[in-house]
Amino acid sequence: MTIHRVNDLFGPSDALKKKGIPLYIQVKNAIQTAIAEERLGNGDVLPPERDLAKYLDVSRVTIRKAIDELVKEDVLTQRQGAGTFVSERVEQPLNHLRSFTEVMRDRGKETTAKWLDRSLGVPHDDERHALQLSPEEEVVRFYRLRYVDGKPMALELATVPSHYLDNPFAIEGSLYEILEAQGRRPVRAFQRIRAITLDDNRAQLLDISEQAAVLYIERTGVDKEGTPVEFTRSWFPGDSYDFVAEIHDTH
Missing domain, CATH: 1.10.10.10 (Winged helix-like DNA-binding domain superfamily/Winged helix DNA-binding domain)
Structure with a gap:
């Protein structure tokens, strides 16, 4: 300061x-x-x-x-x-595939989470398409409100095929670290980012006004074998983050 x-x-x-x-x-x-x-x-x-x-x-x-x-x-x-x-802003690189916990830990930030849902079920259409699953396969959904130094900083809904997790209901920390222990940590990801406004429920969870813009990110992470292992949707307060990327001239 x-x-x-x-x-x-x-x-x-x-x-x-x-x-x-x-x-x-x-x-x-x-x-x-x-x-x-x-x-x-x-x-x-x-x-x-x-x-x-x-x-x-x-x-x-x-x-x-x-x-x-x-x-x-x-x-x-x-x-x-x-x-x-x-207000402190978080600079999050788009060039490196890191979990929310890892990014904040590198910045000396304390992360906590409030579980909003942790459930097992059949995949929705978007999850089935992203994870290349059959309609009969089961997935685990992890829906969390993520805090940084006590401030709500992200809503995160992650979907993972259930057969990649030994005990999904025991997960508390970094999902990527759990997947790494299973030999399924994502090494590449495809991301789509856009600005949206939130419904009243999500706005209240993030402690922002319903009219405030947020950054919505969809990410599909694939492991070293090229298999999709996670489909994550995240909502970030737009005025709390700077997403940065290194761009190269292709000529």
């Missing part, structure tokens, strides 16, 4: 006085620009409201309204008695 002086974050105050644009919007945009240009980083604390108001030559009411808007959008986080912080 870094504590910044207000004059390190913004340009001259008269740059905010743009005609026709409400002042709180200008303040909001200035804070977002400071974050985008990395003058404010993940977990950094904002200067006090009174210092912001004095430097930017606006009222504290204006500052508070701008901050409230950014808190609603989960760009900022307020902690009682501690101040206002830049």
Whole structure:
């Protein structure tokens, strides 16, 4: 966490006085620009409201309204008695096939989960197609709300053919580590990512508004023999993640 002086974050105050644009919007945009240009980083604390108001030559009411808007959008986080912080974002590479637990562990984050469903049954059409199963084969579904340092950060519904798991109802941690122990860890995956809005139930679970955009990812993981072993659907709050990939020129 870094504590910044207000004059390190913004340009001259008269740059905010743009005609026709409400002042709180200008303040909001200035804070977002400071974050985008990395003058404010993940977990950094904002200067006090009174210092912001004095430097930017606006009222504290204006500052508070701008901050409230950014808190609603989960760009900022307020902690009682501690101040206002830049919400932490998770950078997740798309080039490497890692489990949620492994990605967070590498970042020194503590992960926990709340089980929403753990069941055995016949595959649905999308699961059967992704996993190349017959209608009679059974699958295990793992539906979890994933937390990072106590904050809900992902909904995950994973489907695995039941014959790849010795005791599916004993699984608590990383599904990939369990599959690795069975010699079936995915080594390649096909992913599809798109932005969607959530239904009220999933929005409540992730503690976001129903109108908030989320990133929906479908992933089919295949093992070293080329056999599909997992079909996972995940919902990530869009303002908490940066998905990054290395791109090469094919010419």
